[in-house]
Amino acid sequence: MRKLKRSARLVEMTQYLLARPHTLISLTAFADRYQSAKSSISEDLAIIKEVFEEEGIGQLHTLAGAAGGVKYIPTVRKEAALAVIREICRQLEQPERVLAGGYLYMTDMIGQPAIMSEVGRMFATAFAGREIDVIMTVETKGIPLAYATAMHLNLPVVIVRRDNKVTEGSAVSINYVSGSTKRIQTMSLARRALREQSRVLIIDDFLKAGGTVQGMIDLLAEFDATVAGVGVFVESGEVGAEERLFHDYVSLARLTHVDLKTKQTTVVPGNYFDD
Amino acid sequence: MRKLKRSARLVEMTQYLLARPHTLISLTAFADRYQSAKSSISEDLAIIKEVFEEEGIGQLHTLAGAAGGVKYIPTVRKEAALAVIREICRQLEQPERVLAGGYLYMTDMIGQPAIMSEVGRMFATAFAGREIDVIMTVETKGIPLAYATAMHLNLPVVIVRRDNKVTEGSAVSINYVSGSTKRIQTMSLARRALREQSRVLIIDDFLKAGGTVQGMIDLLAEFDATVAGVGVFVESGEVGAEERLFHDYVSLARLTHVDLKTKQTTVVPGNYFDD
Secondary structure, three states: OOOOOHHHHHHHHHHHHHOOEOOOEEHHHHHHHHOOOHHHHHHHHHHHHHHHHHOOOEEEEEEOOOOOEEEEEEOOOHHHHHHHHHHHHHHHOOHHHEOHHHOEOOHHHHOOHHHHHHHHHHHHHHOOOOOOOEEEEEOOOHHHHHHHHHHHHOOOEEEEEOOOOHHHOOEEEEEEEOOOOOOEEEEEEEHHHOOOOOEEEEEEEEEOOOHHHHHHHHHHHHOOOEEEEEEEEEEEOOOOOOOOOOOOOEEEEEEEEEEOOOOEEEEEEOHHHOO | OOOOOHHHHHHHHHHHHHOOEOOOEEHHHHHHHHOOOHHHHHHHHHHHHHHHHHOOOEEEEEEOOOOOEEEEEEOOOHHHHHHHHHHHHHHHOOHHHEOHHHOEOOHHHHOOHHHHHHHHHHHHHHOOOOOOOEEEEEOOOHHHHHHHHHHHHOOOEEEEEOOOOHHHOOEEEEEEEOOOOOOEEEEEEEHHHOOOOOEEEEEEEEEOOOHHHHHHHHHHHHOOOEEEEEEEEEEEOOOOOOOOOOOOOEEEEEEEEEEOOOOEEEEEEOHHHOO
């Protein structure tokens, strides 16, 4: 790269860091990239760090020493996240979203990458401190949420299939009981899709009794993998805690009430916002 | 927002623009946000524009006049894209990817958000000039590609299902013949998922004879919607042009040869890189 003035370098470094979350970049790499002294780079990083942290964009972790460098950790402040979730709750309460069986139509919302990116940033904030190797979800609506989270955490995604496709090679299948329909269903994952011993963050769109997530947890056992966390976009508050198959999860919104006759629903912020 | 020094403002503006591709932001909005004169904002934008364009990050379109403002258009240079695609081709040629039926295992690559983001930027560059309302794909492997593209183009995504889920409401289903297996399959889309008259960019992971994409095109007709473009990650060059159901598409890579016995494959850059 040609040598840049400080102002231009700040612009370039900002975009470079934003495109590489959770990635350690050494001062030497920056000094080489910008043909500048490490002392100048350090001054630039101090400016970027202050803006990122003051404006709630994320944290810039600086590691001192010979192996030192900087790592951008995308985060969102609780109050900013709450404002976003309140607007999402308001939209989810629209009566035309109520479907047969007490489900909510959320596909249009999940279809908006900008909203998914904000939601992914919340999950990335909630799970930033955990040791995670990979994010897992089950097709179809969990996929956009899983990728948005993975983008911010710099992690790969594995998608559990509801069938066993020819294009995946040999696969492990398990049966599980869908908590809401009480029917036996199948999910499968290609043998080569997940390394043994992986620490896995499970992300899904909707949590009722939890049969689907429990299915993924059972599937992990087949790979000698472990659960590093569970994040769901919306949980149904109509399921009592005693009915739920597991209890350690982060929810961003909670559907507390559905009246199928009047199509009135109540959606409130999830347990991520509990104090 | 508190008033920032120029250096800090450049950092904040850079992240603000990067998070809002294909969105017109007025000079007035920036001047209010940063409590600064429009002349200072214009100077900042000139610096950002120069860095974005010189370093191949994207374009900053400036619109003059009372309704004026600035719009960030993410792009990638052909030579930078070619370097990325060459590395992808190299990885796709690994013999262990060859599956029964001449398919390639690509799920691990599609599972990497950073690669998807680069691929999405290529599609966003290829289709930046078209009038598009929405991006469509079919589950499952097309979804990460569609979202990565949608993120850069600031467009919503609709996902065509291979079944008809209870959580979607009333849906339109069509039958199509999968070009490779010659079997009749079904795809469906919720009636409310797509507005009539929409201009739709179709994105998919793999194109063989084109039955799946043709199915999506037929589905669009049911919604009085039109095709604004077709983008595929990998096309199979083993299908002759005369066999292919349609011809106007952008491919990023082309699988030109598969030897099932030796598991040797050849993958080359796709027609996006043709002159």
